[in-house]
Amino acid sequence: MSEEFRLTSPKDVRALLEKLGHRPNKGLGQNYLIDANILDIIANTADIQLSEKVLEIGPGLGALTERIIPKSAGVTCIEKDPVMASYLKTRFSDFNLIESDALDVDMEQLFAEGITKVAANLPYSVASRLMVDIAECEHRPELMSLTIQKEVADRLCAPAGDKHYGVLSVLTGVYYKNTLVKKISPTCFLPPPKVWSAVVKMQCRKVPMVGSDVYPTFKKLVKHCFSQRRKQIGTILKKLGVSPVDDILFDAGIEHAERPERIEIERWAELAYLLK
Incomplete structure (x- = not known):
């Protein structure tokens, strides 16, 4: 694994992006998480065991990837940006890379093949849809540790009667117990987004609250x-x-x-x- 650039150093990340000739794409929600404490919280919240396979969506430069590879039996990353995908292949060798839009990937197949955890800084533009799509999979993962927009986290975790309670809370809540773990300041990212973010934990329920027939x-x-x-x-x-x-x-x-x-x-x- 290349140690040339420290992915938690703003200076190194800027230099790396410049070397790659890459400008963060707002449309893809490319705000690179560079805070080591937050990255550790995401990895630790996933509670990854050495026997478990993990999915990461939108790894970017690999700041979270390098934390979860040593903890797991195998990491699969889905990366849409060809520049990021190319760089990840030079930085890591011991992982599986799917170069695609996450919305086009057969998630059911990945989970049926044995992936039981998801740890990811989700692309914000598609985070809600991805969480519902994954929750609705037959072989859904046991636990997801995700970074999403704080406003989306509020909706995900809201109980009935709360002003944020809605479709996202209900559809994911059928299959998962959702909790807000940590709020994240925009300054933890490069470039800083305009909104706060949050780490959330989605723990799979032993029995869904709604039967598949209904x-x-x-x-x-x-x-x-x-x-x-x-x-x-x-x-x-x-x-x-x-x-x-x-x-x-x-x-x-x-x-x-x-x-x-x-x-x-x-x-x-x-x-x-x-x-x-």
């Missing part, structure tokens, strides 16, 4: 109702042609006047089951 109805219902989050649930369902609305809501333990943001996952699940 989940398609559940997802459609949740997405539709949260698109009108300030309306009463009874009114939303009536407009969908659901009848008898109040009887069905009563059976699900939901009041006609409740709003989507106050309904916990358990009650959404019961409602979806009754509507299915």
